[in-house]
Amino acid sequence: MVNLVVALRWLMCIIMKSASIVPYTVEIEPGTKINFWLPKKSGDKPAVLLIHGFAGDGMMTWALQVRSLSKRYAVYIPDLLFFGGSYTDKPDRSTEFQAECLVKAMRILGVDTFVPVGFSYGGFVAFKIAELYGNMVKAVVVSGSSPVLTYSNVNWFGFSTLSDLLLPKTVRELEFLFSVALHKRIWLPKWPLQDYLKIMFANRKEMDELLEALVISVDTTTLPSFPQRIHLLWGENDRFINLDFAKDLRIKLGEMTSMESIKNGGHLAHLERPFVYNKLLNEFLASVHYKNSH
Numbered sequence: 001m002v003n004l005v006v007a008l009r010w011l012m013c014i015i016m017k018s019a020s021i022v023p024y025t026v027e028i029e030p031g032t033k034i035n036f037w038l039p040k041k042s043g044d045k046p047a048v049l050l051i052h053g054f055a056g057d058g059m060m061t062w063a064l065q066v067r068s069l070s071k072r073y074a075v076y077i078p079d080l081l082f083f084g085g086s087y088t089d090k091p092d093r094s095t096e097f098q099a100e101c102l103v104k105a106m107r108i109l110g111v112d113t114f115v116p117v118g119f120s121y122g123g124f125v126a127f128k129i130a131e132l133y134g135n136m137v138k139a140v141v142v143s144g145s146s147p148v149l150t151y152s153n154v155n156w157f158g159f160s161t162l163s164d165l166l167l168p169k170t171v172r173e174l175e176f177l178f179s180v181a182l183h184k185r186i187w188l189p190k191w192p193l194q195d196y197l198k199i200m201f202a203n204r205k206e207m208d209e210l211l212e213a214l215v216i217s218v219d220t221t222t223l224p225s226f227p228q229r230i231h232l233l234w235g236e237n238d239r240f241i242n243l244d245f246a247k248d249l250r251i252k253l254g255e256m257t258s259m260e261s262i263k264n265g266g267h268l269a270h271l272e273r274p275f276v277y278n279k280l281l282n283e284f285l286a287s288v289h290y291k292n293s294h
Contacts, residue, residue: 005195012063019070021077026105031089034105035079037066042074046138046289047114049106049129050077051122053144054166054207055177056200057084061119064274068282076111078102080125082203082210093206093213099128103136115285117141119270120240124149124214131224139229139288141281144241144267146249147223150216155180155240162211167201183237183266223252231284232259233277235269258284 016022020040027033037058039045048069052061058077069075079086080098090097102125106114115138118126123145130140131147146153157180159165168174171193179185201207230253234246243261250259260280262269270277 005192005199009059012059015063016059016066019066019075021066021070021075025085026108028088028101028104028108032081032087032101034081034086034101035084036105036109037075037077038109039070039074039076042111045072045074046285047106047111048073048075048285049102049114049116049126050075051102051116051118051125052077052080052083053120053122054211055181059084060200061122061270064271065278065281068278069285072282073285074111076106076109076114078105080122082206093209095124095128095214096132098125099132103129103133106136112136113138115139115141115288117281118143118145120144120267121210121214127224127226130226130228130230134227137228139231139284140226141231141233141284143233143270144235144238146241146245147253148216149214153241153245155242162215163208166211167204167207168197171197180239181267183235183264183269183272226253226256228256229288230257232257233269233280233284234259234261235265235267235272236261236263237265238267238269240267260284 016037021037022040024036024038025033026036050058050062050065052058057079062077066075081088081101113136116126116129118124123142126140126142127145127147130137157165165177168177171190174193174197232246232250234243236243246259250257262273262276262280265273
């Protein structure tokens with residue numbers, strides 16, 4: 001029987017390459033490498049760094065954004081450590097370390113300034129990049145995420161740990177994860193879901209450690225200060241981190257923060273409503289670079 005996930009990834013590879021985005025591996029240091037999809041020729045286009053979420057890798061998350069963005073931007077799509085073949089032998093599992101490795105990779109690739117666009121787990125990394133490397137970050141776009149993750153700002157759906165929710169072990173658990181991530185539930189036969197479990201959750205031990213390092217045990221109202229413009233691009237029906245939380249987050253982050261919501265979009269709004277998501281993202285990016293060019 002055909003492995004549907006492998007076939008889907010093959011199709012996404014075609015989409016990437018049709019937008020002149022090619023695979024490349026960056027060795028950060030011995031024992032640490034990050035796989036990228038990046039432009040064949042970046043030219044003088046502004047750089048955009050698309051950072052994926054937890055239940056996929058860069059290509060699976062952002063394939064529907066590539067062609068739209070690559071017309072005007074140099075698009076860089078990494079696989080975070082322990083996703084899609086990226087790896088480290090270092091013990092650090094923090095978002096700070098993920099951010100540090102991405103920034104080192106971008107410097108190796110000759111990119112001095114960029115806009116990180118982070119979805120879910122990638123949003124935590126994007127915020128951390130903006131916090132720690134503000135001189136490189138023109139602006140930040142985040143969907144379904146926050147600068148910090150506490151026990152109160154995410155829907156746990158009755159699970160005791162994030163790993164129980166985000167690292168499904170069975171088809172039934174994966175079906176539940178997709179059902180709460182999407183605004184409209186879709187039906188899939190069990191065999192491609194079994195393939196997805198094998199391919200996307202290969203580094204289960206390390207991924208569990210990433211989630212353990214992500215949650216702050218004590219709730220805090222103190223957020224980092226960001227000098228950049230921040231844009232929250234949210235699915236109106238996000239069930240993981242809901243729209244009311246996003247509205248409150250916009251206020252807490254201050255006057256440099258803007259927000260737009262996507263109707264009939266859940267946590268995976270960029271996949272459910274890609275044309276709307278791409279339009280709003282392109283408009284914000286254009287406003288950033290238009291402003292900075294005058």
